[in-house]
Amino acid sequence: MDLKGLKINFLGDSITEGYGCSSEATRFTNKIAAEHGAITRCYGISGTRLAHQTKPSDNPRHDLDFPSRVADMDPDADLIVVFGGTNDFGHGDAPFGNFSDRTAETFCGALHELYVSLLEKYHNAAIMVMTPLHRATEAIPNMHGKVLKDYVDMIRRAAEYYSLPVLDLYATYGVQPAVPVMMEKFMPDGLHPNDAGHVILTNKIVKFIESL
Template structure:
């Protein structure tokens, strides 16, 4: 790990030691949400929250978990305020290293999320967490942790610790995870122990004053710091057959709500918006067959984008995010979706969740 700055984390711990109110937050994918733990108390996130409670008994803590399975930092940057930052967190763990691809696009979206967190007015201490695919050792940590070093934000890598001990024979893969990715109770416990070992190191020196790092210019083109999500709450597109979903959304994990539904061939929805980056988020479902739609950007009928509502995996429906414009011209764009012909009576409707723009 390169140079890191612990001023925020030490300040957070000193406040906890004095007995203040603090909010402990998490944002990430399915592991942060708690997938494959037998209950929430056994997840790594709840165990980290419990460490704060047990270590600083005079403080009053609040828990916010913004984990949503199958999502990337692209979506994370767009939903950071509504799912985490509006609760004014004081400490945040970020987990997208097995959901993001290891490439420059997701490095840029991750930077957008990281800058949103670091610049938020509650001034949270941030810790990056790198989960790993236990069968391959793959993750996006090299791209993510390069940003950590740029901003002097610390990280805890499961690839560099627990995964290496598994490879050395201390654990079998099956002891840690049934599917090669999501930890079981023991795996969650061992992940939490890596994080708490780091937090204990920080706590040992928490009374040593440290100046906060100078906030740097972006490392990437950084278009996604301004990412925001357009649902039925933020946008009023032209509906020609599509209808707005009238069902109330119950919390951030009630994901397939606040969108638009197309049920027949020819149903159309048209947005006009100003942006240089546009992505469309729709449901890919295991309830096959599902309807498909085509997307046309700025009237370019000769370059349609196919949006296929059928999901090839079997773990559940997916919040699929399809970029359709990346670093384009910042101007007014039109985005038009049309449901394609199919057997509408027997196929699952096409569900458009949101547009994510930057």
């Protein structure tokens, strides 16, 4: 796909919103627009998850799960990019669930609900999925006994089921915060990429979109 003039909706969490960047200009969504002529819309909200939260969060904004936000996205888009899941692992209280689930009450079900909603609304557009990045706490089981890779694997599996292309950033982003120098240079808090990290994100995303 040619990025010039391409209308892209980015649905995500704090990384998409640009937490960790020094300014909005260094956020990957804006870099793609500035450097490649795409028309980008940022639907990133910090703290949000794919699955519906069982117990309300202290900040109601964090409970705006991905499926519930599809209706508010601009319908005139050529490409939808979904980038989430790390918060479901990090602090989501929804059960992990099973692949057969079909509602947002579980993580697995939320993936199905989200992808179906996007396919119904954007059946004339392309949809791509990005897996979560590595994070410093990824190997510590969460309240559901799952590690981050369990969420990554399910994101891959559900996307494959709907034949949605996956940019596997978990496997190819090139930053593992368990290595101190990598964490210091690209992801100082062990979770959110800084400006240098967003340069990598921009380049990875652009190359993937161009391959579609």
